[in-house]
Amino acid sequence: MAGRLSGKRIIITGAIGNIGKEAARGFIAEGARVVIGDIAEEAGRAVASELGEAAHFVQVDVTSEASVANLIARGVEWLGGLDALAQNAGLQRSGAIDGFEQANWDALFAVNARAHFFGAKHAIPHLQRSGKGSIINMSSLAGKRGGPGLVAYSASKGAVIAFTTALALELAPDNIRVNAICPGWVDTAFNQPAIDFMGGADAQQKKIASLVPLGRQASATEIAPLFVYLASDESAYVTAQSFGIDGGVYNG
Structure with a gap:
């Protein structure tokens, strides 16, 4: 159904990477206006230009509360309000724990945990004024099921799942829904540190073939529709959930 997000006003962080860009594209295709935030100014402005007049770029450093507050304030000013916040900015670092710095x-x-607190803290008053809203947090399969070399990354993403659940219960009386997306292996440069730790692309492909029931990585375009669903009124009764998109890896 076209226009599923007609009139929606959305802010998304980490919007120059594969997943974030496709999510923003999906929001706009369904009728939303979108403010995209990223630390990379030149690339961010290029993405906003590519997405057209329904997109606007604001530079943000998600590790700084002041910078996140500025993103939300300027985003709300451009949008005229706020209906959804998609917190997609992330960082990947891999390595055995005994040598991890x-x-x-x-x-x-x-980046992966504290930034979600900053974004939610400053977005919530605007969502309350809208009378309802959606916060979409980016976690990971690693937050549910860790692995060698991913101890620190898994811990940061697991924190997002716990944060999402608790915040959803806190905000339910305000009709603000909070959910997390937990991708497995996605074909994106974001995963390069983990690929390097595994010994390269060939080793990664062997691992995927043995671990993933569907036998392949996802594309960013297979993750983006969940962002659209969670931002839309179709998910009005969905909150406190952590949705896996992992080809069947995690089924507990």
Whole structure:
């Protein structure tokens, strides 16, 4: 059904990567206006230009509360309000725990976990004014099921799942829904650190063939429709959920 997001006003972070860009494209295709935030200004403006007049770029460093507050404030000003916040910005670092540096651990939690707190904190008053809303957090299969070399990354993504559940219960009286998306292997450069840790692309493909029941990676276009669904009124009774899109890996 076309126009599923007609009139919706959405802010999305991490919008220059494969998944974020496709999510933003999906929002706009269904009638939304979208503010995209990313730390990479030149690439972000290029994505906004590519997406057309329904998109607007605001530079943001999600590790800074002041920067996130600025994104929300400027985004709401351009949009005229807020109906959904999609927190897609993320960071990948891999390595065995005995040699893992604290700086990398802290960076993972700053981008993958703490940034969700900043975004929600500053978006919630605007969603409350709208009378309802949706917060979509990006977690990962790793947040449900970790693996060698992914201890720190898994911990940061697991924090997002716990945050999502608790926040959804807190905001339910305001009719603000909070859900998480948990992709498995997706064909994107974001996963390169994990691929390197595994020993390269050939080793990755062997791992995927043995681990993923569907036998392949997802494309970003297979993740984006869930963003659209969770931002739409079709998911009005859906909250506190962590949705796996992982080819059948996690079935617990």
